[in-house]
Amino acid sequence: MRYLMTSRASENAKAPDEKLFAEMGAFIEELSAAGVLLATGGLEPGGVRLVSEGDDVTVTDGPFAESKEAVVGFALVEVRSKEEAVELGRRFRRIVGDGESMLQQVFGP
Amino acid sequence: MTDVHRTVDAIWKMESARIVAALTRMVRDVGVAEELAQDALVAALEQWPESGVPDNPGAWLTTVAKRRAVDHIRRDRRSAEHDELLAHDLAERRRLEDGVGGPEYDLGAAEPASEQEDVLRLMFVSCHSVLPTEARVALTLRLLGGLTASEIARAFLTVEPLIARRIATAKRTLAEERVPFELPDGADPAERLSSVLEVVYLIFNEGYSATSGDDLMRPGLCLEALRLGRLLAESAPDEAEVHGLVALMEIQASRTAARTGPAGEPVPLHTQNRGRWDRLLIRRGFAAMLRARAVGTPGRPGPYVLQAAIAVCHAQARTAEETDWVRIAGLYAALARLLPTAVVRLNQAVAVGMADGPAAGLALVDTLTWDPTLRDYHLLPGVRGDLLLRLGRGEEARREFERAALLTGNAAERAYLTRRAEAIPVGDASTRTFGEAIDAFLAQDRLAPATARSYGQTLWRLRLSLGVGMPLASLTADQIAGAFRGSWGGVAAATWNRHRAAVRAFGAWTHTPGLDAGIPQRMPERRSAPAPAPIPPATVPPGTAWPGDVEAALRERTLWTLLRESGATVAAVLALNVQDLDLPERRARRADRRSDRRSDRRGTWITWRSGTAALLPELLNGRTRGPVFLADRRPGPARAGTLGAEDICPQTGRGRLSYERAEFLCKSATGHSLRRLRDRGGEGTNPAAGPTSPR
Numbered sequence: 001m002r003y004l005m006t007s008r009a010s011e012n013a014k015a016p017d018e019k020l021f022a023e024m025g026a027f028i029e030e031l032s033a034a035g036v037l038l039a040t041g042g043l044e045p046g047g048v049r050l051v052s053e054g055d056d057v058t059v060t061d062g063p064f065a066e067s068k069e070a071v072v073g074f075a076l077v078e079v080r081s082k083e084e085a086v087e088l089g090r091r092f093r094r095i096v097g098d099g100e101s102m103l104q105q106v107f108g109p
Numbered sequence: 110m111t112d113v114h115r116t117v118d119a120i121w122k123m124e125s126a127r128i129v130a131a132l133t134r135m136v137r138d139v140g141v142a143e144e145l146a147q148d149a150l151v152a153a154l155e156q157w158p159e160s161g162v163p164d165n166p167g168a169w170l171t172t173v174a175k176r177r178a179v180d181h182i183r184r185d186r187r188s189a190e191h192d193e194l195l196a197h198d199l200a201e202r203r204r205l206e207d208g209v210g211g212p213e214y215d216l217g218a219a220e221p222a223s224e225q226e227d228v229l230r231l232m233f234v235s236c237h238s239v240l241p242t243e244a245r246v247a248l249t250l251r252l253l254g255g256l257t258a259s260e261i262a263r264a265f266l267t268v269e270p271l272i273a274r275r276i277a278t279a280k281r282t283l284a285e286e287r288v289p290f291e292l293p294d295g296a297d298p299a300e301r302l303s304s305v306l307e308v309v310y311l312i313f314n315e316g317y318s319a320t321s322g323d324d325l326m327r328p329g330l331c332l333e334a335l336r337l338g339r340l341l342a343e344s345a346p347d348e349a350e351v352h353g354l355v356a357l358m359e360i361q362a363s364r365t366a367a368r369t370g371p372a373g374e375p376v377p378l379h380t381q382n383r384g385r386w387d388r389l390l391i392r393r394g395f396a397a398m399l400r401a402r403a404v405g406t407p408g409r410p411g412p413y414v415l416q417a418a419i420a421v422c423h424a425q426a427r428t429a430e431e432t433d434w435v436r437i438a439g440l441y442a443a444l445a446r447l448l449p450t451a452v453v454r455l456n457q458a459v460a461v462g463m464a465d466g467p468a469a470g471l472a473l474v475d476t477l478t479w480d481p482t483l484r485d486y487h488l489l490p491g492v493r494g495d496l497l498l499r500l501g502r503g504e505e506a507r508r509e510f511e512r513a514a515l516l517t518g519n520a521a522e523r524a525y526l527t528r529r530a531e532a533i534p535v536g537d538a539s540t541r542t543f544g545e546a547i548d549a550f551l552a553q554d555r556l557a558p559a560t561a562r563s564y565g566q567t568l569w570r571l572r573l574s575l576g577v578g579m580p581l582a583s584l585t586a587d588q589i590a591g592a593f594r595g596s597w598g599g600v601a602a603a604t605w606n607r608h609r610a611a612v613r614a615f616g617a618w619t620h621t622p623g624l625d626a627g628i629p630q631r632m633p634e635r636r637s638a639p640a641p642a643p644i645p646p647a648t649v650p651p652g653t654a655w656p657g658d659v660e661a662a663l664r665e666r667t668l669w670t671l672l673r674e675s676g677a678t679v680a681a682v683l684a685l686n687v688q689d690l691d692l693p694e695r696r697a698r699r700a701d702r703r704s705d706r707r708s709d710r711r712g713t714w715i716t717w718r719s720g721t722a723a724l725l726p727e728l729l730n731g732r733t734r735g736p737v738f739l740a741d742r743r744p745g746p747a748r749a750g751t752l753g754a755e756d757i758c759p760q761t762g763r764g765r766l767s768y769e770r771a772e773f774l775c776k777s778a779t780g781h782s783l784r785r786l787r788d789r790g791g792e793g794t795n796p797a798a799g800p801t802s803p804r
Contacts, residue, residue, distance in 0.1 A: 033343050035335055039389060082115075083112075083115045094164070
């Protein structure tokens with residue numbers, strides 16, 4: 001089964017340092033080799049927002065005021081159980097420090 | 110299962126290979142190592158609900174398990190061979206004890222390199238050749254995949270006690286055989302690995318194309334095999350074949366969603382919706398393939414790399430039509446040289462069928478028909494059916510699909526094959542011509558040679574009358590009846606019925622049962638002048654056989670009847686040619702040269718009556734030129750030189766029947782000479798010969 005983990009930044013998050021990069025690099029490499037990590041990436045702040053209402057689709061360019069809510073990164077993982085995904089998420093959060101992540105199972109092919 | 114249970118289970122599955130491998134290195138027995146690891150799991154289940162899941166649960170499990178191992182070794186102190194090891198392990202234990210209980214555990218207990226080597230050793234042990242294959246599979250899933258016996262049993266649709274027993278027996282065998290926890294020695298690294306690769310691919314295939322059960326796939330097993338493959342690739346990164354296997358499995362797994370339809374039916378590769386192929390898995394497969402190329406010997410790919418290269422070809426084609434079949438056929442040819450198994454050659458035939466056309470593919474498949482390993486393999490008739498269908502031979506294709514459906518043990522596949530068979534219109538008569546249908550009918554394996562020859566005589570004659578190009582569908586019973594009466598109107602009832610039986614059999618086979626409607630069966634009549642009549646019964650000893658086979662007997666009967674009815678000389682009759690016969694007028698122009706001189710006395714015609722007229726068409730059997738009476742076989746080189754062109758049948762290549770041979774056959778069958786036959790029959794009955802014909 002596949003899970004998508006999306007992460008949001010925290011206001012008091014520590015600035016990334018050398019140690020974080022090294023740990024993160026090793027973590028990503030380990031999960032890629034094990035075939036667990038299918039895709040991952042960081043996301044631009046802001047982006048483009050599309051809102052549909054009736055027949056209208058409104059397109060707004062970022063940045064947006066509520067940047068705290070913004071998703072800054074994602075990871076798509078292939079795991080055997082929810083618990084496995086949670087365990088991976090746990091390891092990830094320990095590396096990146098303060099903030100929050102969301103785990104959701106991906107349905108479909 | 111509580112949440113903690115599930116967490117423990119998930120962590121165990123992620124870590125079990127490394128933990129069991131490390132413990133096996135310590136205690137040198139996979140059975141003991143696994144028990145110790147289970148003890149650690151029990152400890153986790155006892156402690157975690159109260160203390161909470163530790164920060165690094167994998168390391169916690171490893172540490173606790175290693176402590177148990179040290180305890181075990183200490184208890185096992187009496188064993189002298191462990192003494193040296195013990196010193197080392199005690200030192201390690203002290204190190205561990207410092208760590209356990211504190212907030213931080215000793216995470217780097219083993220160096221990553223040796224840890225990976227231990228995992229590889231564990232793989233070699235659980236895939237060791239002293240174990241039967243199913244034990245290797247179960248033990249590998251258990252020790253390296255971290256699956257429980259009940260999970261393995263579910264995956265293989267069997268019961269838990271069976272798997273548990275299988276694993277226990279395997280562990281005991283390994284202990285009894287003292288299989289060492291070492292990387293096996295061997296000149297060829299690929300060969301050393303082959304048993305491990307084989308087990309991993311077996312697990313994958315059991316998941317990918319389930320050999321039994323109702324579902325076509327069990328994705329859990331595929332995933333497990335992929336994990337094992339990647340684990341193996343991590344542990345043995347310099348082996349091209351390992352990366353090849355991973356690439357092969359990744360790309361095959363990428364088609365998971367596309368290869369089954371909404372009702373669970375299989376969708377063949379070339380009709381799959383390629384948009385549903387998992388690009389992520391394909392990309393990973395390509396990456397593994399690049400690693401395989403990087404570490405492999407150029408120009409000498411192993412079997413898994415070759416299979417992966419074939420999978421890559423398919424994955425690269427955006428549409429089925431873009432598939433580079435020529436390259437795939439080349440790769441299969443290389444693979445068939447390395448692994449000349451029937452299954453590989455069957456796949457090669459499929460590729461050749463696409464690259465060079467269905468006829469070339471069918472030729473290759475037909476070399477495998479009697480291969481014992483494919484005897485009950487449903488893909489053989491499946492592939493044959495496919496090629497036959499593309500050749501427009503729907504009738505045969507349908508039977509092959511039906512046979513394939515009978516052979517497969519998988520319900521979804523059976524339904525698919527049955528549907529394919531049913532999709533071919535019965536008779537498929539719209540496209541096939543009369544001639545093609547005759548060829549296919551006579552080529553059936555189940556026809557005995559004598560039957561096929563007899564049917565062939567009938568059908569070839571009809572084909573001459575009706576033409577080969579006529580579509581079978583437009584053939585009517587009236588046409589058949591007309592041609593039939595034209596060919597055999599005057600023959601004996603038994604002969605008539607024999608030809609009629611052939612038409613009936615052909616009609617049933619082509620699903621046009623009314624084909625013989627215009628041909629009534631004839632009651633055998635008592636003929637007023639049966640063919641062998643000139644021979645006085647008294648002179649034929651009882652039980653005398655007709656010389657030669659049935660065909661020869663027909664020839665002798667015709668010859669003797671003709672001699673009797675015409676009164677012509679033996680030489681003149683033997684010299685007759687088919688093109689000189691005038692069947693409606695029951696006469697033939699003399700062909701022997703001497704007759705020119707005697708034509709004043711004997712006339713230019715040889716004439717006969719109803720007996721000969723009844724026999725001649727059957728004897729000629731559609732021949733239009735050459736001698737009427739033929740020898741039994743083609744002339745040898747010595748004799749061929751003495752024969753002129755007019756003495757050889759252009760259709761069969763056989764020479765003219767010689768006087769000597771005809772005389773010999775007559776004497777051995779009847780005790781009379783040919784002249785005597787002629788004289789007896791000719792007296793007073795043949796106006797053309799007259800009573801004064803020379804003796």
